Amino acid sequence: MVKPTPNPPLFTVNPHQNTEALLVNASETLSSLNALTCNLAFDLDTSQRAIMLGIQQMAELGQLLVDRALEQVSPSPMA
Template identity: 40%
Template sequence: MLKPTPTDTTSPYESPHSRKLHDAAERALDHYLCPGATHDDPRLPSLMFVIAPNIKTEDLLAHACESMASASVMLSDFAAALDTPYRHTLLGIQQVVMLGELAVNRALDNLEAPA
């Protein structure tokens, strides 16, 4: 015995909003499945906090290192004021920041000294 096939003739584009939903779904699928695909509205990065293009790599790394060191100290101080479960989480975050600081320091060490 064969199972009857549904003969629903409802179109996904019957209402005006269904086309918008379909387009949004297509954009979402394209974003994740075709990351190199071109889009109608390319997103431009915000220019609010632009770093000057002529800044030397050594200066950028030094600033990043100082910022990470400050973040590490702030996280450590804040962790001291918290109870155990939250303290452990914050100290874990502090350790990740500290490891990033060490990596940036090594990158600074690896740069050639200016002649």
């Protein structure tokens, strides 16, 4: 008898998904996070804006890393 996981995750990633699809989805998620944090930053006061822009920069760095990994996995024909 298989015991259920005591605290199953609310969200999961399909373990059979290929690397390119995972990277594309990660890139799109980071792009959305980048846009959300950038837009929100300008609704905040100066100190909170600086924090939000720091988060936005980390999202942008993650975006660059994922996009570079995606380029290595699936090079564009123009490269």
